[in-house]
Amino acid sequence: MLKKTIFASIFLVTASVAGLAVPVYAQDATQTQIVQDYELAQANKALVTKAFQELFGDHDLTALDRYWATDYIQHNPSISDGREAVKTFFESLGILTWPKQQVKFERVIAEGDLVMLQTVQPALENSPATVIVDIFRVEKGKIVEHWDVIQPVPAEATNQRPMY
Template sequence: MKITQILALGVCCILICNARAAKSRTYMDTITNKQKVLSFYKQIVGQRKTELIPEFIIEGYKQHNPTVKQGRAGITEMINFLKTLPSPPEGARSPIVRAIQDGDLVVLHLDVSFMGKRMAVIDLFKLKDGMLTEHWDAIQPLPDESGKAITATNGTTEIEHHASAEDSRLIVDQFYKVILNKQSASQFINPAYVEHDASVVASGKGLAGYLSEPERAVKIHRIISEGDFVVVQSQFNRNGKTFVFYEIFRVAGRKIAEHWSVEQAVPDDVKPEDMF
């Protein structure tokens, strides 16, 4: 099997032998899809139980990761590859940091370490009748962040379910509309705002300034929300290349209070639309 950076997600996820049950699992149908995805990670990816794949994945499973085959065959091939690797250590930390659900969509934010390399990953799954039907993702290598108080994936993890998902989504949607219209967005930023994207910090422009750079040409595909967390799936351009871009926003006091992101270049031989 060809091993690529994107396939490294499968390799790195051998650490998910004991994926935690998200503490945000409350409220009826929110349990079903989110817990189904977490169970998929634990039993299929972590414990490599290929015999259970038909219980989680539909035969016509649509894969937007261009290095993985379509359907159950792609998942089976990936898990069979994982079986050739050493077993994860007993009690290994789960790399799942955040789990967010909006109806039939579930987003996982992961901090994955493998063979001395660390990556931030965002997975997006679509489900129907309790079965995984579609998958998108992005993987970004991370630098050494030892000793840093703010890293690419740390910060708030628990969803505030008393917060309105619709209100949170509206704040982020309005924020982006203002940015795309080249207007000031300072009114959307909480005074206690925390930025986890080192590129935003290094730019010195703030989040709004960074996202509104003329060469970025942002195109939003989906906005997903649960409680005070909002995920934006989009694409942008840099130096003639198209990037897949996932952002997680936390909203507090009707303002953006925290921000994480994962970006990945679209391979040269892949149409950008195929990754969305």
């Protein structure tokens, strides 16, 4: 327990100095609560990145059964709610014929029950590379809700900085 308390204190100081987002707690928050919140965020991060790799990198549709809630809520207007709708959508896109790949997570950020991923979908046939930000909400070890923002990488840009 002492190691966790020391770790949490060091983490909070380091994160503050580095300018990272650190959850704001009421004055009565205990070190135990801070450590538990941190551990929950890390567990949710691990769950979401594993689920994402299995679905989008390995093209394993059974990952939906393992990691997504049956009554999953989808905010992408192209896909209906529920994990079966996600399966049907990806099957219609032909995901099972796509080459498998190791997903490169550009950024992974977690706080509480939310996990944000920034990834780049490589160019496919006639479509450019696409930068994607996915936000997942996790509850009881399952992905229960999802939002995304998807933007193609333009062939020509005003500035030369990458989008990710």
